[in-house]
Amino acid sequence: MQKATADKSDPIAAQLAPVGRETVQDRVYLELRRALIGGLFEPSQVLTIRGLADALMTSTMPVREALGRLITEKALEALPNRSVRVPPITLERMDDLLRARILIEGEAIALAATRMTPRQITTIESMLGEWDEMRALKHKKDVDREVTLNQAFHFEIYRACGSAVLIPMIESLWLQSGPCIRVAIYAFSDAGEVDTAHYHRTIVKAIAAQDAKGARDALVADISRPFTFLRSKLEAEAKKGQSA
Amino acid sequence: MQKATADKSDPIAAQLAPVGRETVQDRVYLELRRALIGGLFEPSQVLTIRGLADALMTSTMPVREALGRLITEKALEALPNRSVRVPPITLERMDDLLRARILIEGEAIALAATRMTPRQITTIESMLGEWDEMRALKHKKDVDREVTLNQAFHFEIYRACGSAVLIPMIESLWLQSGPCIRVAIYAFSDAGEVDTAHYHRTIVKAIAAQDAKGARDALVADISRPFTFLRSKLEAEAKKGQSA
DNA sequence: TCAATGCAAGTGTGATCACAAATCAAATAA
DNA sequence: TTATTTGATTTGTGATCACACTTGCATTGA
Missing domain, CATH: 1.10.10.10 (Winged helix-like DNA-binding domain superfamily/Winged helix DNA-binding domain)
Incomplete structure (x- = not known):
């Protein structure tokens, strides 16, 4: 049906081309x-x-x-x-997204916990310090930086899970929950303390101990937080405005 | 039920438009x-x-x-x-795909097992009969029909899991493992009996009993089969041709 | 005053063209 | 014969155009 051009060597060494002209x-x-x-x-x-x-x-x-x-x-x-x-936020969708993230990111971090090298663990440990830096000058809340740092921390771990299939799925999940998270973080900042660093510290500790289950539990606690917070916020709003 | 009632409010009732001009x-x-x-x-x-x-x-x-x-x-x-x-088949990729499918499709069927209506269960039961039909005239192996029927059976179940997030992911996984599966099925047909019906029967039985864990286990057995078979085939080939 | 109609601007979709990079083939040189 | 180079073809990419559909607003009618 097609052309097929039966190449002589199967693995053309695709992954990440040496020359990557950006389109x-x-x-x-x-x-x-x-x-x-x-x-x-x-x-x-x-x-x-x-x-x-x-x-x-x-x-x-x-x-x-x-x-x-x-x-x-x-x-x-x-x-x-x-x-x-951009997809609207609904309660059902949020629960759906959170469940999928717990399932897949939980699996990824459990895999990563048994595979991360000392070098990689040092990298995520150093990221913890940045949270302290940010807390030091917290008078202006830099939501962009929070989002970026949080993302870098999580994906540094996920990359270590060694699954080329799971990682794109996690990226898709983050893409889908992005708008929700932003709303949640803003709500958080109004509500009070942003305690992300504490949760990340717990995650790092579990990974350093190669405790897969502990890492998974800590991750679940971390990513559940903004969702449950946003959930209660949405429910409150839904109670007020039944007009729609 | 559909009809959409084009309201200007937020949930425009997007899902499945009443008028769907196909592009x-x-x-x-x-x-x-x-x-x-x-x-x-x-x-x-x-x-x-x-x-x-x-x-x-x-x-x-x-x-x-x-x-x-x-x-x-x-x-x-x-x-x-x-x-x-089309991505090449490698052993690592196959294992990676299978693990992800067990994780996600396993979760989907566990959810579906507690949610499927008697009507939906009747539908998948009736699909079992088609395997018998096909077996009756098995002298010509209709691989296309096997693939189609297998797909219809699984997705009838997955649709019932009620997760708009998991289903697209499963579709993506099937898309990725499609080429592998085809190769495996051909190898199967050469090797002997295609016993898909038996596995599907086990799945239906577990779902009818609302046995989530049983359904998950049965599904794992079902989808693992072609992968393990293809795996041994690839390993044998790799042993022979070390030229590449 | 209000609803219906008609016009105009905006928008997505598909086709075509221009260009640069890659690929393949033949021809040339060692 | 083998390796290299040169030229023609193929291919992906981005821009532009034409068309159909939708949307919004002003005009017209009752």
Whole structure:
């Protein structure tokens, strides 16, 4: 049916090419991805191809392909109008996302706990210090930095799980829960203390002891927090406004 | 039940639009998807945009967008040359895929086991009969029908798990393991008996009894089979040809 | 005043073109 | 004969255009 070009050597050593010319399409995709994980778009916000193309200083071509990719990983949602929007937050969706994250990220960290090298453990330990730095000058709450640091910490661990299948799934889950998390973090900051460092410390301790179960439990506690918080917030709002 | 009642409020009731004009892009995407799950492309096969566009009687436009989507869900692989191919089969990747499938599909069927309605259980029971039909005229082995029936059976169950997050992930996993499965089924047919019906019967029995753990175990046995079989086959081949 | 109609701007989709990079083949030189 | 180079073809990428559909607003009618 196809051309097939039966290559002579099977593993062409694909993973991460030595020469990686970046295409505009990839730049746009990564840009949108970063914005979504960081929660820069708000839930239910509608995105237009031409609008994004103008904002990103390119033509519509790379944008539509990037949007299509984000739609397939459920980071965006295609409406029947053919317009595209950030998925709205609902209670069911939040519970659904949290359950999936506990399942998959829990497995990933359990694998990583038995595989991380001393060098990798040192790396995540050093990340704990950054939380203290940030707490020191907490008078201005830098939500962007919190999000970035939290992401770097978790994915440093997940990368060590050694599964090329699980990691993209986790990325997709973060993409989907990005908007929720942002809302939750803002709510957190209003509510009081941001105790992420404590949870991360518990995670690091378990990993250093090669305690897979302990690491999984600590992770569950860490990622459940913003969800349960946001959940109670949403429920309160739902009780007030029954108009919709 | 559907009807959508186009309200301006937040939940626009997106899921499954009442009017679903099918775009060419979606047609191409579904076509390629079906071909991949069915294993119609062989591992390491290179696909070209213009080639597929000709084969599918359309321009390059919908094809490149469909390919981009399939690449993001790891159903296809982007080479540094910017060409696209079906990911090759390796032992590590197979183990990785199987572990992820056991984890996620196991969770999905455990959820489904407690949620399936009698009507849905009747549906999957009736599917068992089709295996007997097929066995009756087994002189010609209809691999396509086996693949289709197997897929229909599993996803009828997964749909009942009620998770809009897990199901797309399972689809992605099937997309990724499609080429492997096809190879395994062919090997199976050569080796002797195709005993899928037996495994499916065990699954149905557990679900009918609302036995979540039993259903999970039965599923693990079902989906592990082709992988372990293919694994031994690959190991034997690897022992012979160390040339590559 | 209010609802219906019609026009205009906006938007997604598919096709086509231009260009650069990669691939393949033949021809040339050692 | 073998290795290298050169030229033609193929291929992916980005831009632009044409068309259909939707949306929003102003006009028109009762």
